[in-house]
Amino acid sequence: MSTTENPQPASDGAALRPAAGASAAPAPTAPAQEPGDRRWSDAFREIVGGSWGVSLGAVVLALVAGSIMIAATDDAVRSSAAYFFSRPGDLISAAWEAIANAYVALFRGAVWNYKADTFAAGIRPLAVSLTYATPLIGAGLGLAVGFRAGLFNIGGQGQMILAAIGAGWIGFALDLPPVVHMLVAVLVGIAMGALWAGIAGALKAFTGAHEVITTIMLNHIGFYLLFFLLATPGLLQQEGSSNPNTPPMAENAIMARIFGDSFPLHVGFILALIAVAFTWWLLERSRLGFTFRAVGENPSAARVAGIDVKRATVYVMLVSGALVGLAGASQVLGTATTGFSTDVDAGMGFDAITVALLGRSSPLGVLGAGILFGAFKAGGAQMQAAEGIPIEIVTVIQSLIVLFIAAPPLVRAILRLPQPGAARKAARAARKEVAA
Numbered sequence: 001m002s003t004t005e006n007p008q009p010a011s012d013g014a015a016l017r018p019a020a021g022a023s024a025a026p027a028p029t030a031p032a033q034e035p036g037d038r039r040w041s042d043a044f045r046e047i048v049g050g051s052w053g054v055s056l057g058a059v060v061l062a063l064v065a066g067s068i069m070i071a072a073t074d075d076a077v078r079s080s081a082a083y084f085f086s087r088p089g090d091l092i093s094a095a096w097e098a099i100a101n102a103y104v105a106l107f108r109g110a111v112w113n114y115k116a117d118t119f120a121a122g123i124r125p126l127a128v129s130l131t132y133a134t135p136l137i138g139a140g141l142g143l144a145v146g147f148r149a150g151l152f153n154i155g156g157q158g159q160m161i162l163a164a165i166g167a168g169w170i171g172f173a174l175d176l177p178p179v180v181h182m183l184v185a186v187l188v189g190i191a192m193g194a195l196w197a198g199i200a201g202a203l204k205a206f207t208g209a210h211e212v213i214t215t216i217m218l219n220h221i222g223f224y225l226l227f228f229l230l231a232t233p234g235l236l237q238q239e240g241s242s243n244p245n246t247p248p249m250a251e252n253a254i255m256a257r258i259f260g261d262s263f264p265l266h267v268g269f270i271l272a273l274i275a276v277a278f279t280w281w282l283l284e285r286s287r288l289g290f291t292f293r294a295v296g297e298n299p300s301a302a303r304v305a306g307i308d309v310k311r312a313t314v315y316v317m318l319v320s321g322a323l324v325g326l327a328g329a330s331q332v333l334g335t336a337t338t339g340f341s342t343d344v345d346a347g348m349g350f351d352a353i354t355v356a357l358l359g360r361s362s363p364l365g366v367l368g369a370g371i372l373f374g375a376f377k378a379g380g381a382q383m384q385a386a387e388g389i390p391i392e393i394v395t396v397i398q399s400l401i402v403l404f405i406a407a408p409p410l411v412r413a414i415l416r417l418p419q420p421g422a423a424r425k426a427a428r429a430a431r432k433e434v435a436a
Contacts, residue, residue, distance in 0.1 A: 109382020193325020201317025
C-alpha cells in the first residue's frame with residue numbers, strides 16, 4: 001500500500017509532502033502569526049527570559065518576601081491569627097491592610113506624597129530619593145566597569161572614603177572662587193578614588209594578588225586612615241573640637257541645589273547622569289572599552305590577540321575607582337556639607353555592589369537600580385514613621401534581591417520564565433521545519 005493511501009503522522013511534516021510526480025497541493029497548516037506580531041512576541045520572550053527578566057523577577061520576589069515579614073510583625077495580624085480557623089477572613093484582611101499601608105507609606109516617602117498641601121511638598125520625596133541615589137549611581141558605575149572586565153572590585157567603601165578625604169580637605173581648607181572650588185574638589189576626589197583602586201589593580205596585574213582580598217584590605221586601611229586623620233588635631237579634625245568630625249565645607253565648594261533650597265537634590269545628580277553617559281560610551285563605543293570587555297570575556301584569548309592584559313587590568317581599576325571617587329566627592333560636597341565623620345560612606349560602598357548586580361553591569365541598568373535603592377532608603381524612613389514597620393525590613397529586601405539575582409534558575413523556576421534565547425531557538429526550529 002502506498003503512503004498516499006495510508007499516510008502516517010509525522011512530526012517533521014514528511015507525510016504531508018506530495019508523492020513524486022503528483023501535483024503540489026497546499027499543506028494544511030495552523031494559522032501563522034503576522035510578522036509584526038511574531039517579532040513583538042519574540043522580543044517579549046527575550047526580555048522576560050533574559051537577564052532583565054531575572055532582575056525584575058528578583059525585585060518582585062523580594063517584595064513578596066518583604067510583604068510576608070511586614071504581615072508577621074503587625075500586631076493586628078498576630079491577634080487575628082489566634083482565631084484563624086474560626087474567622088480566617090480577619091487574618092487575610094489584617095495582613096492585606098498591613099502590607100498595603102506599608103507600601104503606600106513607602107511610595108509616599110519615596111515618590112509622591114499625595115497628602116501634602118502643596119505640589120512642592122508632594123514632590124519633595126522624589127528629590128530625596130534622587131539625592132540618595134546620586135552616590136549609589138556613581139559607585140555602582142565604578143563597580144560595573146570592573147565586573148564587565150572580569151574584576152570583582154568590592155573596595156567601594158575604601159575608595160569612597162579616600163575620595164571623601166581628598167574632596168573634603170579641598171572643600172574646607174582652601175579658598176578658591178565659586179564653581180572652581182567645587183570642580184577642583186571633585187577632581188581631587190576622583191583622583192583619590194582612582195589611586196586607591198589602582199593599588200589593587202597594580203597588585204593584581206604584577207603580583208597576581210586577588211582583587212577581592214586586596215580591596216577588602218584597602219577598605220580597612222582607608223577606614224582606619226580616616227579615623228586617624230579625624231582623631232588628630234591639625235589634620236582633618238575640626239579646630240577646637242574633640243569629636244572626630246571635619247569642619248564644614250566652604251560655601252564655594254558646596255554643590256548647588258538644582259531646584260532651590262526647598263529640595264535637597266544637588267548638582268551631583270547631574271554629574272552622575274554625565275557619568276552614566278560617559279560609562280556607556282566607554283564600554284560600548286570606545287576602543288578602551290572593547291579592551292576591557294575582551295579581557296573580561298577571556299584574558300587568555302585577549303593576550304593572544306595582542307592585548308596587554310596587565311595594563312588593561314590597571315586601567316580598569318583606575319576607571320572603576322575614579323567613578324566611585326565621584327560618588328565620594330558628591331557625598332561630602334552635596335550631602336555632608338556640615339562636615340563628615342567615619343561613617344561618611346554610609347554603607348553605600350557595599351550597597352553599590354547590589355546596584356551593579358541588579359543593573360546587570362549596564363550603565364542604564366545601574367541608573368535604574370540606583371534610583372530604586374535610593375527610593376528604598378527615602379521611603380523606608382517614612383514607612384517606619386507612619387506605620388511602625390522596622391526599617392531593617394528594607395535592608396532585608398535589598399539583601400533578598402542580591403540572593404535572587406545570584407540564583408537565576410531559582411527565579412525562572414518560581415516565576416516560570418523562559419530560558420535565555422528560547423525565542424531564538426524556537427524561531428530557528430520553525431525555519432528549519434518550513435525549509436524541510
